[in-house]
Amino acid sequence: MNRLEQIQQVTVTAQQMRDIEGRIFAAGMPVAALMEKVAGAIVDRIIGDGGLVKHLGASILATPKNYPPNTSPLYKNFPPQFRKVTILVGPGHNGGDALVVARELHFQGFIVGIYCPFPKLKELTSQHAQYAKSLGIPFYEQIDNNLLKDCDLIIDGLFGFGLEREISDPIASAINQINQLAKPIISIDLPSGIHTDTGEVLGTAIRATHTLCLGLWKQGLLQDRALEYVGKAELIDFDIPLADIAAILGETPQIQRVTKAFALAHLPLTRPPVTHKYKMGHLLLICGSRRYAGGAILTALGARASGVGMLSIAVPESIKPLLVSHLPEALIIGCPETESGAISHLLEGIDLESYNAIACGPGLTKDATSVAKLVLDSDIPLLLDADGLNILAQMGTIPKLSKRQALTILTPHTGEFKRLFPDLPDSTQDRVNAVREASRLSSAIVLLKGARTAIATPDGSVFIVPESTPALARGGSGDVLTGLLGGLVAQSSACSCGTGVSPVSLAEIVAAGAWWHAQAGILAAQERTELGVDAFTLTQYLIPVVGSGE
Template sequence: MTAPLQSGTSVLESAGSRQAELNRWVVTAAQMREIEAQVFAAGMPVAALMEKVAGLVASRIQTLYPRAQLADQSVGVLVGPGHNGGDALVVARELHLQGYSVLIHAPIAKQKPLTANHAQYAQYLGIPFVETIEPLLACSLVIDGLFGFGLERPLTGEVATLVDRVSQAGAAIVSIDLPSGLHTDTGMALGTAIRADHTLCLGLWKRGLCQEAALPYCGALTLIDFGLPLATVTAVVGTTPPLRRLTAATAIAHLPLRRPATTHKYKQGHLLLIAGSERYQGAALLAGLGARASGVGMLSIAVPQRLKPFLVSQLPDALILGCPETETGAIADLPADLDLATHCPYSAIAAGPGLTLAASRVLEPIMTGTTCPLLLDADGLNWLATQAVASRCQERSAPTILTPHAGEFRRLFPDLATATTDGMSQAQAAAQASGAIVVLKGARTLVADPDGTQWVNPDSTPALARGGSGDVLTGLLGGLIAQAALTGENLAETIAAGVWWHSQAALMAAAERTILGVDAQTLSSYLLPALQRHLPPP
């Protein structure tokens, strides 16, 4: 049950806070309907809001596609039967008045009354309506106002054919709110969907646009703020909504960038990394480089004995623990003098990169016998997938963090991977079932806390599709967790901040070195410059 609309101005509407709040909120179709219903019930006329929204959309389109830069100044407007179509008709009118050559195609005859009124006025102004889609396909720019949020039925028949033809025509496409055919919550195409170059999301970020499934359809994303009262938004989604978009401001707020003047290394966290094998020697180094960038006070790395000289030469500031080896060059056991069940000197442990399954023996005691946060990645996850995952995580007295990519997730949670329809649902169900913080890695990496809170990282790059990128992330997160565990910071928020930081390093590296130039070691070297770029001058 939602709280009633409060009168007056929310404290969140103070100068400088509004855009930050809007950028972090993500809503479902049901929540957006409720927000709009409260606004209309409070007295905002639907027609007035449509005029305001569409005016802002038209202005943004003129910025993106100035009339002088369009080859023939032609704009085709695809109009649906509902209020999304009404928005498109107001946009068509405004662009027409600014001198664009506008054509309108409305393939569905029956329209809502307000949309029909705008269509009538557009005809009065002399804007041409065309009976078929062909004239629009020859335009330089197409405005997609066919369907907005809330669509649930698949597109079929002539409408589906029309959508496919528009997507394949070669014109630039701007979608209003969501690309037509996209499910508002899952981001999946309902049969088919418009493939837009830009999507101008109205009011608040829709859940579907933050899903990985939407990436082939939405293009560049822009949020159009049309003045929804934040008091109304918080009445529906809460001041701490369960689904949040990661932004620079929220991420930086949860990084360990402030320290007491009298601190020392033992107060800044001690991370134990368990990584590497003869086959995957570089994994331990890459994880170590990520951990070093985190600023963790002390870093210990357990590796097979033969890797110790290599790690010492590359990470002289870390304490390298040489471990007994198996015949295949994997860690057979931790050093004899390191009894973690009796005395654990570490504030966090991260295990898995490059271990191979031959190192499984070392994972059991850290899973059952340690009382500090434990992050499992790579072969740590592959080992866990052979266990009863949920019960093994729940039996730990300290937090567990799992960082799977999609394939590892399917091995860990096979039932959830098939029973749930989208990544957000999968990650949250896994976190709640296991009691672990789940970092589901991908083009839209998700961080799900067992308490029901979830973060989505909206900015990333395919440059991260390189071996070793995940090892760097493991080390970075491990170092941040080690620090947060001592200071009492919320671990899930700290982890989400680390995910954002890692992707920002990749984006900066790709911008300077191209998408092909972001190997994992290079990525680690961009961690601190990327963070510095987002910080105010000292």
Template structure:
């Protein structure tokens, strides 16, 4: 498998992108030449994607260079026979944008400052990266017109109105069908706040020299895309020829209660798919027979339970396990806090999820029980993150949380992200909303826990996040997004990975050759 280039995998802030462009311009690259190069490549991409020359394109042109890009695209579409109409409701514009507007007028492309309603699709060239102030009322009104049109919108670089770094609407934002990100991935596009606006994401390369990226971000940039190559390299493969079950890791999975019996089984089945050598399943006593029947490979520990059907105590020595995972469906009673306190004090890799995170949020002082130097992974959704740390998950708040508590955090959502205390993070460009179902997180916990027993915590988090998401996407393609049940997800993890590893040169990971 070919290694992705630095441009393919780096994620930048507005300040970093501006610094890279400044280097290009200082080295002699004219701004006009860069605009022509980028917009011409975008034009070719759009014409390949939308070959019907009867479709009428509306081009929303902003006052800055994003508007200049849009004008070059408008020119190229016009010259190739597409019906094009330019909407430019601004009195001022940058000189280069002004020049392209004048040439578009010379070519006879219709230009209006009032909203045209005769377009079949729109190109959003309003505002690109670097936007950090709230849009004025006129710009917000223009965005409202476009969103209300019901026509598909393709945004250049970012949907107009989004904060480049945080992904939040600055008063209003274009609801794009797709966003073509220029050059390097922008941090804001990968944030939870951007999900309703960004649509389908793709990156358009325009040949930024790697030396200029390294000069600004270093050779190992702190924020990166989680590529297939990076995730596959994180898997505990190939297996050693002299492997046996104890060398392949032993996971203690603490799960389930009377109310959430299914969570225990989903997590256990996913742990089995991870390839871990052994799984001990700690469940309330009433769940033990079901667990044995559904996951016969597991060693099932029937724990004493409370009147509410939650684990009352954990009657075992944790020293024998490679990793411990706790949370799915365990409940939030006082006995669960005692169990959590017990595992927090173990010198073992630890994964905390679901109900266990809720208990930890109720008793934040228990963070201090965690032994220094012991790897800890947490997997909160947005609500759990807010309960734990008192703020919504943003790049800044996630960085602060993982640094303060020395944890590895898997941020769930449209672009799942693995954040580490060193400041390095990896994000999937896309996942699938089909994972927004009760039980999907239990599957992730079991899978991640099983990998955590076999490899280091960062590798386990990276591999599990990718594997979980890509399997769900594959099911969605065959069964529709409505058909991605957590039961099928857990059952198909191993099958999907086998297909993926055989699909290209990655087959070498399956066995030693």
């Protein structure tokens, strides 16, 4: 993995970023030099070759203005008119970054106006402000028409990782006013108003179209509740030495982004030349009911895409023919069923210990309680989803799981999470902490579904899937995930040759599977629009995602 791939995996809190920054300054890097370097990289990303401005849509490339042509090399990216950029400047170093960007855009021929309502600025920020004023760049203390009229682009440098308390008026009102303009907004480091660690909106926040996160990914940008403010996010690297990151975060950071490089390194994409089907894992899926027969098919199709060596599927007897017709390669086990058409108990003679993993839950209904109890008492890796989770919640999550020897993986959405862990804080808020706490308490690997799915291990490691698509917010897509993960877990547990997989290794595989699922959604949405990603279609995009050979 190259340096940039390693950097992309790292996430930090504000305090960790301060500590890393502190080491760089202590080693001799001047603060002002670092600010120049960072701001230079921001300017390049905005107006350099292939820069963001080209992609910001009609508003920045329209409205011709009658100014003389500019000869700057960077300006070749633009039509031959000057452009008007409004820059929001805060009192700290986020404002300092913004002022350096303002100065450079001014020199490149842009018409720059600065909104800075703060009477007192940090020293370096104050020096940059003084120089910008000396260049004739106008400063405004209030958001007024002069500043915003005809402005093509807004750059937000009000607050970065130094924001710790709620934003109040007049800045809060100014932010709300700016948000209503529907102009392109590029936020420096974080959208101002978003808490660096938790993603909480502190009073109000800038709704950015783009966020250029500086140096290392801030955790708050990976929390669901921040997403509508973040827009498209990307990292601006400024060569933070890996040794300084490791000194603060350890060799393996506790909270990691699941990148493509990470996922591909953990998926079983190649097989040993000499092997056989049972060495490639035997998964038992327990799913479906007469009412929810489709869920069983979707789960099974997810498992199929995992490449698992053998797939057995326990379903109620009455839907066995349906499963056989969809999955001719699988061994379908028809089970006795309740009056309501749920599995009442597993067929006599099924030896649970002969499987490498069990995935249980989709479409079961709560009438299948005895089956869920049985698998919880087994001694092999178990993934529980949907009704499997609801039944577990009824039994009492923590006491029940504390008796299990083998690894358990729980894959709740926020509603199921609340039922499983009623005493934990709301998982729609600080998701990273919620999932981490749930895993610690239950000793299970917990995957909390959402726009940014997070996976935690009992020892406190968290993996966050940083890209996905709302196209997946659709019935059945979670069933596909269950099957896919079940197949991956079975393969890894078969490969461990009886030595057992560690919780962290298993969580890495689960995280890679969640990345795979999200990427299939993204690819399907690109080709078929966000409306075209029904759960069956999603299953058909799993292999293309890893099969493109890129």
